[in-house]
Amino acid sequence: xxxxxxxxxxxxxxxxxxxxxxxxxxxxxxxxxxxxxxxxxxxxxxxxxxxxxxxxxxxxxxxxxxxxxxxxxxxxxxxxxxxxxxx
Numbered sequence: 001x002x003x004x005x006x007x008x009x010x011x012x013x014x015x016x017x018x019x020x021x022x023x024x025x026x027x028x029x030x031x032x033x034x035x036x037x038x039x040x041x042x043x044x045x046x047x048x049x050x051x052x053x054x055x056x057x058x059x060x061x062x063x064x065x066x067x068x069x070x071x072x073x074x075x076x077x078x079x080x081x082x083x084x085x086x087x
Contacts, residue, residue, distance in 0.1 A: 034055045034059045035059070036060070039052070040080060044084050047080075047084070057069065
């Protein structure tokens with residue numbers, strides 16, 4: 001096999017592998033972003049579910065870091081929870 005043929009074979013295999021990976025996006029990536037305003041207006045029974053909070057994290061890159069999430073908990077989540085539950 002000539003060196004150029006090996007390169008073409010490698011390129012072809014790489015393109016096939018890349019094409020197989022770019023199939024249908026999973027449900028998490030198809031999910032719509034959730035703004036903080038939308039989150040605040042959600043019904044209480046949906047608002048604090050782990051799925052909703054994870055969706056909120058994925059919608060805001062600053063919330064994906066532990067520091068960003070802690071800051072969000074202090075500034076928004078705890079006051080909102082107090083308002084919703086009166087504690």
